[in-house]
Amino acid sequence: MQALICGYYGKGNGGDEALLVSLLQMLPKKIKPIVLSNNPSQTRQRYGIETCPARSAFAILQAFQQSDIFIWGGGSLMQDVTSFASPFYYAALMGLAQQQGLKTVAWAQGIGPLKRPTTRWLTEQVLRGCTAVSVRDSQSATLVSQWDISPLIAPDPVWALESKPVQGLWDLPAPRVALNLRSHPQLTPQRLEVLTQALIDFQKATNAFILLVPFQASQDLAIARSISARLPQSHKIMTLDDPRELKGLFKGVEMTIGMRYHSLIMAGAEECRCFALSYDPKVSRLMQELNIPGWELAELPEDPNVISTAWLECYANGDALSSAQIHSLVDRALMHQELLKFVSDFETD
Incomplete structure (x- = not known):
């Protein structure tokens, strides 16, 4: 079983890289990840996983054809404060995955701020089509529940990230x-x-x-x-x-x-x-x-x-x-892992 994972990866942001490693740490063993990255060779070398260029439409379409699950992998992907374009990019990928018949997961999301009616509507539409949704804070949960979506609410997955000692x-x-x-x-x-x-x-x-x-x-x-x-x-x-x-x-x-x-x-x-x-x-x-x-x-x-x-x-x-x-906090953050297990089991039933 293959999962195409999408996030703000390969941009050198320690927080988003930590979300990716947390997701890989929590991913059920039977799922093979393919990670959309802005620096695919670096991501592949650093984590030993298969990658796909995040801005190559042809490569992404190929990756969709190989995959069973599509995952938004944590963070504030759907917000229109720092970028007007990025919510359209992430929503387009989620919408395409749903059209292709993949199981879709909005995982450990911080939804918003969404200042524009267009991006609010877009976010609602793609979340409604998701197999499972988890959010990392109560404000995101309140927003999503207004759309009659019941998300899993759990702390940010990085609480549960396994740390390593720093030499020196x-x-x-x-x-x-x-x-x-x-x-x-x-x-x-x-x-x-x-x-x-x-x-x-x-x-x-x-x-x-x-x-x-x-x-x-x-x-x-x-x-x-x-x-x-x-x-x-x-x-x-x-x-x-x-x-x-x-x-x-x-x-x-x-x-x-x-x-x-x-x-x-x-x-x-x-x-x-x-x-x-x-x-x-x-x-x-x-x-x-x-x-x-x-x-x-x-x-x-x-x-x-x-x-x-x-x-x-x-x-x-x-x-x-x-x-x-x-x-x-760590125990509750691991609820995001249970969501992934649920989706992988749901896929095989």
Whole structure:
């Protein structure tokens, strides 16, 4: 049995790569994956799987003919805030799979924001045709239920991703604090300057070793380098290609200041204290669900002292998730695995 898997893969985004590895980890053994990738040779070499170029119509049609199941493999694929075109691309693939008679799965999706009536209608139509739907948050579930679709609701699969140790991490000075920022219109040069000064002050007060952790080099690395050039004390830019190592990094970190959604999930899963800088509703929802301190980026204080003081409070007195909370999140995230098993069994009945 073959499954064609589609997502934001091969773009060098650590969070989306982590979703792919989580899916491959959960996929029933009897299913052979074919992964649509924007960098098929890299994806094939990195994970030892069959791939298909994500932008080649001919190759995709061939892959459909070879497949029994089509899977949207996690993430916020159906949203029209960062791109108007991408929901049409993903919906077109899902619609084509349904026309071809494949079993179709919307797996671990964060649905929305959907600002335009066209993309809302499109999302509703393709979800109605799915064999199974799972979402990763209650807001997505509420939206989907308005369309009389009953999804499985479970935490993001990356909670259950198996982490790997990072060579040399424990040789770096302790305590260690990780920072992840990404380029975004809300992260203006003025706000970046305020955050950089706050980090300098925070490091002076704690003597912490700062790990600058880009999740996507094209969007995060330049920011990490700009901060690195300003930090007077010990620090390192950590660029990791393996999502399991990226998650394992946070096992050796006291606190994470994170902007990206999956930086906070990975850190939280490894019992690391978290402080969030939210640029997106999915990050804000995660903050609310897990009681993570932080700010909406648009409401960031202009005084670096206010920010560094809040970070110091989190560092000294903040709480990581308890082992019981993490265990519960991991167990519930594995419900996405049960959905895949259901679909594979359903296919053979």
